[in-house]
Amino acid sequence: DGGITQSPKYLFRKEGQNVTLSCEQNLNHDAMYWYRQDPGQGLRLIYYSQIVNDFQKGDIAEGYSVSREKKESFPLTVTSAQKNPTAFYLCASSMTRPYGYTFGSGTRLTVV
Amino acid sequence: DAKTTQPNSMESNEEEPVHLPCNHSTISGTDYIHWYRQLPSQGPEYVIHGLTSNVNNRMASLAIAEDRKSSTLILHRATLRDAAVYYCILRDVNPNRDDKIIFGKGTRLHILP
Numbered sequence: 001d002g003g004i005t006q007s008p009k010y011l012f013r014k015e016g017q018n019v020t021l022s023c024e025q026n027l028n029h030d031a032m033y034w035y036r037q038d039p040g041q042g043l044r045l046i047y048y049s050q051i052v053n054d055f056q057k058g059d060i061a062e063g064y065s066v067s068r069e070k071k072e073s074f075p076l077t078v079t080s081a082q083k084n085p086t087a088f089y090l091c092a093s094s095m096t097r098p099y100g101y102t103f104g105s106g107t108r109l110t111v112v
Numbered sequence: 113d114a115k116t117t118q119p120n121s122m123e124s125n126e127e128e129p130v131h132l133p134c135n136h137s138t139i140s141g142t143d144y145i146h147w148y149r150q151l152p153s154q155g156p157e158y159v160i161h162g163l164t165s166n167v168n169n170r171m172a173s174l175a176i177a178e179d180r181k182s183s184t185l186i187l188h189r190a191t192l193r194d195a196a197v198y199y200c201i202l203r204d205v206n207p208n209r210d211d212k213i214i215f216g217k218g219t220r221l222h223i224l225p
Binding site: 031033035040041042043044045048050056058059088090092094097098099100101102103104105106108 | 144146148153154155156157158161163199203204205207210211212213214215216217218
């Protein structure tokens with residue numbers, strides 16, 4: 001079955017460490033996105049990529065980095081520069097507009 | 113970027129229809145209206161989308177105002193499993209504009225048994 005996989009589901013890291021969240025899709029979608037969600041809040045866009053080897057900053061890119069070397073993969077690195085990294089991170093992919101997004105099941109990151 | 117406005121929360125009784133409103137007064141001619149829903153600790157799930165005409169699928173119906181400044185997601189017969197946060201967003205199909213979608217806080221739908 002086609003889908004989008006985020007791993008791990010839960011992640012714990014010590015303050016000051018970089019951590020990379022995985023996102024893989026086998027839907028043959030060109031576009032991929034990373035969102036952050038805090039408790040009781042909506043989704044905020046971190047980075048997005050419309051094609052391999054290209055990506056753009058979203059509204060809250062500071063302290064995060066991404067790469068898009070393969071169509072299927074869009075990993076997100078949360079760096080030590082991110083001041084408040086504890087959150088629920090969601091990855092999504094999409095066919096060409098206007099079609100809808102497919103979301104992964106999320107990674108809950110806790111920094112202690 | 114065009115924005116949407118939704119009520120923070122709504123309640124409905126089980127087995128009754130639910131009408132979830134969304135205002136998008138600054139919508140452009142190339143914006144499609146999309147609806148998603150999110151269950152606790154899960155990623156959002158696509159529900160439906162449309163441009164001008166009303167749309168139906170197995171999950172819901174989408175009614176779009178004639179001036180396109182508002183829309184309504186209709187769940188015809190709510191069940192307890194429909195309790196979720198519902199997001200109304202706009203997606204611009206103009207290839208000259210960034211494909212950057214803004215999610216608001218959505219509407220938290222409570223279903224009463």
